[in-house]
Amino acid sequence: MKGFLEGSRAVAEVIKLVKPGVISAYPITPQTHIVEELARMVANGELPAQFINVESEHSAVSVCLGAVATGVRAYTATSSQGLIYMSEVLFNIAGMRLPLVLTCANRALSAPINIWNDHQDSISVRDTGWIQLYAEDIQEVVDLQIIAYRLAEDKALMLPVMVCMDGFILTHGIENVDIPNQEQVDRFLPFYKPLYKLDPDEPLTMGLLADPDYYLETRFALQETLKEALSLIPKITQEFAKVFSRQYPGLIEEYKTKDAERVIVAMGSVCSTIKEVVDELRAKGKKVGLLKIITFRPFPAKEIYDALKNVPKVAVLDRALSLGSFAPLAAEIRAVFFGKNKKPKLISSFIAGLGGRDITVDSIKEIFRLLTTKEKTAEFIDLKPELLKEKIDV
Amino acid sequence: MSKPLFFPGHTACAGCGQSLAARLVIEAAGPNTIVVNNTGCLEVFSTYYPLTAWGVPFVHSLFENAAAVASGVEAALTYLGKKDKVNVIAQGGDGGTADIGLQALSGMWERGHDVLYVCYDNEAYMNTGVQRSGLTPFNSDTTTSPVGTQSMGNLRPKKPMPEIAVAHAISYVATASVGFLQDLQRKIKKAFSLKGPKYIQVHAPCPLGWRHEPRQTIEVGRLAVETGLYPLIEYEFGKLTGVRKIQPKPVEEYLRLQGRFRHLLNNPQAIKQIQEIADNNIDRYGLKIQL
Amino acid sequence: MFGPLISKPGTSKNNKTGSWRIEARPKFLQKNCIACRLCILSCPEGCISGEEKNTFICDYDYCKGCGICVEVCPKKDIEMVKEDLDLTKV
Numbered sequence A: 001m002k003g004f005l006e007g008s009r010a011v012a013e014v015i016k017l018v019k020p021g022v023i024s025a026y027p028i029t030p031q032t033h034i035v036e037e038l039a040r041m042v043a044n045g046e047l048p049a050q051f052i053n054v055e056s057e058h059s060a061v062s063v064c065l066g067a068v069a070t071g072v073r074a075y076t077a078t079s080s081q082g083l084i085y086m087s088e089v090l091f092n093i094a095g096m097r098l099p100l101v102l103t104c105a106n107r108a109l110s111a112p113i114n115i116w117n118d119h120q121d122s123i124s125v126r127d128t129g130w131i132q133l134y135a136e137d138i139q140e141v142v143d144l145q146i147i148a149y150r151l152a153e154d155k156a157l158m159l160p161v162m163v164c165m166d167g168f169i170l171t172h173g174i175e176n177v178d179i180p181n182q183e184q185v186d187r188f189l190p191f192y193k194p195l196y197k198l199d200p201d202e203p204l205t206m207g208l209l210a211d212p213d214y215y216l217e218t219r220f221a222l223q224e225t226l227k228e229a230l231s232l233i234p235k236i237t238q239e240f241a242k243v244f245s246r247q248y249p250g251l252i253e254e255y256k257t258k259d260a261e262r263v264i265v266a267m268g269s270v271c272s273t274i275k276e277v278v279d280e281l282r283a284k285g286k287k288v289g290l291l292k293i294i295t296f297r298p299f300p301a302k303e304i305y306d307a308l309k310n311v312p313k314v315a316v317l318d319r320a321l322s323l324g325s326f327a328p329l330a331a332e333i334r335a336v337f338f339g340k341n342k343k344p345k346l347i348s349s350f351i352a353g354l355g356g357r358d359i360t361v362d363s364i365k366e367i368f369r370l371l372t373t374k375e376k377t378a379e380f381i382d383l384k385p386e387l388l389k390e391k392i393d394v
Numbered sequence B: 001m002s003k004p005l006f007f008p009g010h011t012a013c014a015g016c017g018q019s020l021a022a023r024l025v026i027e028a029a030g031p032n033t034i035v036v037n038n039t040g041c042l043e044v045f046s047t048y049y050p051l052t053a054w055g056v057p058f059v060h061s062l063f064e065n066a067a068a069v070a071s072g073v074e075a076a077l078t079y080l081g082k083k084d085k086v087n088v089i090a091q092g093g094d095g096g097t098a099d100i101g102l103q104a105l106s107g108m109w110e111r112g113h114d115v116l117y118v119c120y121d122n123e124a125y126m127n128t129g130v131q132r133s134g135l136t137p138f139n140s141d142t143t144t145s146p147v148g149t150q151s152m153g154n155l156r157p158k159k160p161m162p163e164i165a166v167a168h169a170i171s172y173v174a175t176a177s178v179g180f181l182q183d184l185q186r187k188i189k190k191a192f193s194l195k196g197p198k199y200i201q202v203h204a205p206c207p208l209g210w211r212h213e214p215r216q217t218i219e220v221g222r223l224a225v226e227t228g229l230y231p232l233i234e235y236e237f238g239k240l241t242g243v244r245k246i247q248p249k250p251v252e253e254y255l256r257l258q259g260r261f262r263h264l265l266n267n268p269q270a271i272k273q274i275q276e277i278a279d280n281n282i283d284r285y286g287l288k289i290q291l
Numbered sequence C: 001m002f003g004p005l006i007s008k009p010g011t012s013k014n015n016k017t018g019s020w021r022i023e024a025r026p027k028f029l030q031k032n033c034i035a036c037r038l039c040i041l042s043c044p045e046g047c048i049s050g051e052e053k054n055t056f057i058c059d060y061d062y063c064k065g066c067g068i069c070v071e072v073c074p075k076k077d078i079e080m081v082k083e084d085l086d087l088t089k090v
Helices: A007-018 A032-043 A057-069 A080-095 A120-125 A138-152 A180-189 A217-246 A271-281 A301-308 A328-334 A361-370 B017-029 B041-046 B066-080 B096-101 B102-111 B161-168 B182-194 B212-228 B251-255 B259-264 B268-285 C038-042 C068-072
Strands: A004-005 A022-025 A052-054 A076-077 A102-104 A129-136 A161-166 A174-178 A252-255 A261-267 A286-292 A295-298 A315-317 A346-351 B031-037 B059-060 B089-095 B117-119 B172-177 B198-203 B233-236 B239-243 C022-030 C079-081
Touching: A004 A007, A004 A076, A004 A180, A007 A032, A007 A076, A007 A102, A007 A138, A007 A180, A007 A315, A007 B251, A022 A032, A022 A057, A022 B066, A032 A052, A032 A076, A052 A129, A052 B066, A057 A076, A057 A080, A057 B066, A057 B096, A057 B102, A076 A080, A076 A252, A080 A217, A080 A286, A102 A120, A102 A138, A120 A217, A129 A138, A138 A161, A138 A174, A138 A180, A138 A217, A138 B172, A174 B182, A217 B102, A252 A261, A252 A271, A252 A301, A261 A271, A261 A301, A261 A361, A271 A315, A271 A361, A286 A301, A301 A328, A315 A328, A315 A361, A346 A361, A346 B233, B017 B031, B017 B041, B017 B117, B017 B212, B031 B066, B041 B089, B066 B089, B066 B102, B066 B117, B089 B096, B089 B182, B102 B117, B102 B161, B161 B172, B161 B198, B161 B233, B172 B182, B182 B198, B182 C038, B198 C068, B212 B251, B251 B259, B251 B268, C038 C068, C068 C079
Parallel strands: A022 A052, A022 A076, A076 A102, A102 A161, A129 A161, A261 A286, A261 A315, A315 A346, B031 B059, B031 B089, B089 B117, B117 B198, B172 B198
Antiparallel strands: A004 A174, A129 A295, A252 A286, B172 B233, B233 B239, C022 C079
16 A cells, blocks of 8 residues: 555554554554554454553553563554653563564653654663664654564564654654555564463463572673674564565665765654755765664664764764763764774764754754864754843742 | 462461462462562562462562553453453552552553452551551551651551442452451452452451561451451442451450550550541441341 | 573472471371361461361471461361471471
8 A cells, every 4th residue: 555644644554464462552642643543443343453541651551561471462652751651661571571562753851841853752761671763754664663573573582672753753744655565564474472471371470570699691681682683683674675675774774974074873754854965965065974873772883883984074963862961872873983993083962853843954954064173062953042041030 | 189379488478468368369260360460578479580489370560560461461361362261360469559559450440351459458568668558557657657756657547449449330349358268269259250340458467567476367367357447348330248247346456466556555545546447447337246 | 582581380389488487386286177177278388288187287398387277276286386496307
């Protein structure tokens, strides 16, 4: 099926093809259109799933935990405060090695309350043990959803996966999208057969207390398994290409970086804007490029090293903060080159687009312009100086 | 003898009322049962890796989400077409039930999941060292409601959990006690004869936290019921259908066995206040045997 | 790689909590027993067994010596006796 679809509707269409047995969600803007559409499909008998309306995100993801532990494929979606409210359970699901898939409609965190897009929500849960995939456009969200289930349920991994799509920009945007057919999805994603489940015929105990004699090994195993995921993801995306005829690099995408003198590293929908600027500047003879991070967790350090080692100047664009410290993505990109001989002369770090502030073509040009000889650290783009003069007068 | 559903070798304290109740609950529910447990004493002493006391499928996730996880288990069983063959129990202590887990539990009730929730009520956060919970009784001495020159202990009476459950119009609500073990097992079986969400709150004496002798666990449980302080009641679909009648004993007989109430014993006014709580229960539920 | 994650049923039996007893243990006298099974029902360890009258025993590998069985026995046919710390004599 090919046609113009809203991003949320496209996600719901592909989730229908994935055939989850249990869907549970709690409404939060801008995730709502996804779950409304799924609820409609269940109500009309198009999707034979249990749709569980809950009283909070904490319970939504806990319901999914219970369903996956019982051996049934499950799905949830959330945003912002909802993801943070889930965070306790997110750690738990990864620790229990349950292959849940969640869509995060990326949105800023309060305060001030703000319903618009940035990456602070998913970046804040980067240490939960979930695989995190960031989509650039609606087609990529659709495809990453299918890849996510295949990856999560791989017997070597059994890890939860979060597909991140920019709130409003992708959830409410409309694009020409190719929704695969059921036969393709079934071929790529077999019926879910769990490694372990709650079953009276073979009773197991899950979620035990692990004391200092055991805990360390559970965390080591998680860390090692996430490393294994780095080699598995490209294999799965190659298989995906065979079935669906769409090619994804999986971990990172290099856009005109080979001979580039200046490269911006970024994640999510802003990459489309950056590509446009790269094309425009390239037409004027400027050697610029984009490194798009698709897989942020596990962090593809080797691939990033190879992509940037010969680039003289790198700008990292973060849409989130680690307040009081370096910007999250920039800190990790810099860490990739620590102690290496081949490395960029300069890695500057920029913050833009927080709380839905548009990152325009001009914003991106400004970043390229600021990529001079002086290294910037967490430099904010598009600040309004006049607002910073406001005083609390009480 | 059939295979045990709850094995020995768990690390509960000697005389633990909760371990006793938990064994009887799962034995009454039978082998075709999935147990979802909140964090707390029961989870810690029965599932300490690599050891598990459970002979049925068991999952522990977090402190407050057993009701939600159990909802997911039930939904998955429904999806698989196995719901009619498998019982689902969600369980936890009083803190995980009445305090931090109340929202998830209310959600499970309101959505109508076919799950029995069992609250093992030992009237404080025992796993963390006897801090007061919403189900700690009035004037009980705990580590966060200590008796002092300005305090007689816990300031407030118990949160009325059975009434909160009844208000959700669920199929079955009952209180039970480690003092009346056959009655407890009958209620578990009764619960599983009815569809929809069920709630059973089991009074489970804790020798460590209540400061009584381990051998007295059952006696202390019985006295709570026989004084009227812990009425054993049953509701079906919102209607009171069962009450265990008593020949009320003075509350002092219950209080004097426990260190947590020792500060009240030489204070007639304080004992009178506790007696009033019992008398109210006796009136309200018609507990007294009419000779 | 998974590491320690899941346990199979009843592995707690490897943990012999009988070593917790330091002062006293229940002694099943097997004289006046009426096979009411209250001791089996009331044991927090679930370590008492027996079918016929005067056949009831407890598994000292697990008995923590709480004494509840002594309290509930209607015929006073179980009593607490001083613990013999030499467990080889059990």
